[in-house]
Amino acid sequence: MSRLSRAAVHRPGTRDLDLTSVEVADPAPGTVLVRMGASGVCGSDRHVLDGDWTLPSPTVMGHEGAGTVEAVGEGVTDVAVGDSVILSWFYPCRRCTACVSGRSYVCTGSRSEECLLPDGSTPLSLDGEKAFPYLSVGSMSEYAVVPEAGAIRIPREVPFDVASLIGCSVAxxxxxxxxxxxxxxxxxxxxxxxxxxxxxxxxxxxxxxxxxxxxxxxxxxxxxxxxxxxxxxxxxxxxxxxxxxxxxxxxxxxxxxxxxxxxxxxxxxxxxxxxxxxxxxxxxxxxxxxxxxxxxxxxxxxxxxxxxxxGSTVPGRDFPRLAQLFLAGRLPVDQLISHRITLNEVNEAFEAMRRGERARSVIVF
Ligand SMILES: NC(=O)c1ccc[n+]([C@@H]2O[C@H](COP(=O)([O-])OP(=O)(O)OC[C@H]3O[C@@H](n4cnc5c(N)ncnc54)[C@H](O)[C@@H]3O)[C@@H](O)[C@H]2O)c1
Ligand SMILES: [Zn+2]
Ligand SMILES: [Zn+2]
Missing domain, CATH: 3.40.50.720 (NAD(P)-binding Rossmann-like Domain)
Structure with a gap:
């Protein structure tokens, strides 16, 4: 059974995101359904809105996210329902030469940049039309379906706003x-x-x-x-x-x-x-x-x-490390959050970013 999820959607030619409902499919084998806790507003999202880069569209924006595993597809073993996870905007294929030699950040088998799941499908649709999660994350949405390799478990004590930022800017x-x-x-x-x-x-x-x-x-x-x-x-x-x-x-x-x-x-x-x-x-x-x-x-x-x-991040190695550094008080990620906002306030956050204002806005769901 799919579910409707309120999301911020980009279509080329307009800078403003459309706040609407997208349909999110059940997690297919090897993928995970995540209920989003928070999503950062990153400069890379702004590039997309401003037409700097070409992407498949319509696109559910956001790639700096964290949340709770709500359901898992067949064969998923890395995470379980109820786990806190940080989403990685580059999921490794775990099979190519780069991945097996520990250099997954130069993986040649990932389809993240095409905004697709490993089997070439997308978990999202909008009014019956395919929609694409930005970098296979699409965190500006109440729900997302991501590959297992793109959802990294972290300790539950890390708040989602902090965890989301570990997922892009901090890593x-x-x-x-x-x-x-x-x-x-x-x-x-x-x-x-x-x-x-x-x-x-x-x-x-x-x-x-x-x-x-x-x-x-x-x-x-x-x-x-x-x-x-x-x-x-x-x-x-x-x-x-x-x-x-x-x-x-x-x-x-x-x-x-x-x-x-x-x-x-x-x-x-x-x-x-x-x-x-x-x-x-x-x-x-x-x-x-x-x-x-x-x-x-x-x-x-x-x-x-x-x-x-x-940052040549290996998500499974680096996200837990960064989470521990935060918990130990050695990486004050919480102080990076200048504004906690709702999804409805996302367009204002991008306007502020264009003016050079705000350290980081974080959407809290
Ligand atoms: N390499 C990566 O993997 C990676 C990952 C995330 C983001 N990024 C990129 O990093 C860049 C920054 O992202 P962000 O989220 O910090 O954006 P941001 O908008 O929050 O920060 C940009 C900063 O640059 C300042 N600035 C603008 N023009 C300037 C100038 N001429 N001289 C000095 N400062 C100036 C702004 O005041 C602002 O503080 C973006 O291009 C983003 O796409 C890269
Ligand atoms: Zn980013
Ligand atoms: Zn690979």
Whole structure:
């Protein structure tokens, strides 16, 4: 028996989400029905609404979610009814070479990006028409059906609003610092763009003992938050930004992270790091956004420029770790939540995000 679920639906050509009811099928073999507890409002959802990326549509938005397992399909053994789970927006196939060698973040068998379940189907329909859960999650909905490999059990003590953020911004930020950049204690870092993802990067830099930690954002409120999460210096973007970073770090940062998704700020990253430094692209620009860099300066400086997708997260390993760090008081994810909202207030949350406001809005169901 399928069920109706109130959801925020995107159709191309309009920035406003339609709040309507979608039909959610029973969980097929290998999938799980989740009653959503909370869904974060992430910059990646905003890219979709603003037409930056092409997706199958209509799309039930949201990919930063957590909730309770309501029912399981045949053969599901990892989770059981009543478990608290964080949803992963990249479910590994568990069979390809990358997956079996422990590098599921570069899995070649996942259909997450097509917004499909492993068998190529979708669990959602809208007025008799197929609908697609964004990144096979679709967390801006009371119910979702996701693959077993995309629902990771966590301790029940972790509140859903916190758990939802572990599902994208926190895992992405932590993973960019720990898994991808490999930041060591006592080394310097600069973070350009301190929204939900950039602040999560700062939280992780603080945890691993980076110093100094320089936060750069246009919005004063974000810089105040950055300080609270451990930034030692805050700057607003200007022509003299690279000089200022070089002055504060004694010759350039060891690590630089871009967490906005703008071509020009990505292009400026190599100028912020010292010789031998590492620049990490975390922000995602619109499709077809080539960048231009000074290749000679990059090579002669022995600098690296790398991309970071989901912080190379292995959900089954990293979500429980992040949940434990939160419970131990070492990762203040709750402080990232600036606004708790209802599903009806989601369009306002995106408008605020476009103005550069709010650390993170979280929809609570
Ligand atoms: N790589 C990944 O796996 C991954 C995962 C999640 C999100 N993202 C991407 O990360 C980016 C940020 O996401 P978010 O949820 O934090 O968004 P957000 O809107 O909350 O944060 C963006 C921040 O950038 C600031 N900003 C905008 N223009 C600026 C400029 N010129 N200089 C300095 N600061 C500026 C804004 O004030 C805001 O604080 C998006 O592109 C999103 O798609 C990537
Ligand atoms: Zn996200
Ligand atoms: Zn795989």
């Amino acid at each position: 992405t930020g932590f993973g960019a610092v720990v898994n991808d950049a490999g930041v060591e204690a006592g080394t310097s870092a600069v973070v350009v763009g301190t929204g939900g993802v950039g602040l999560s990067i700062i939280m992780a830099l603080q945890l691993v003992g980076a110093n100094p930690i320089i936060a750069v954002d246009l919005n004063e409120e974000k810089l105040v938050a950055a300080k609270a999460f451990g930034a030692t210096h805050t700057l607003t973007p200007s022509d003299g930004l690279a000089d200022e970073v070089h002055r504060l770090t004694g010759g350039g940062a060891a690590y630089a992270f871009e967490a906005i998704g703008r071509v020009s700020t990505i292009e400026s990253l190599p100028s912020l790091i010292a010789a031998g430094g590492k620049a990490v692209i975390v922000g995602l620009p619109p499709e077809d956004s080539p960048i231009s860099i000074d290749a000679l300066a990059l090579a002669e400086g022995g600098k690296s420029l790398i991309g970071s997708n989901y």
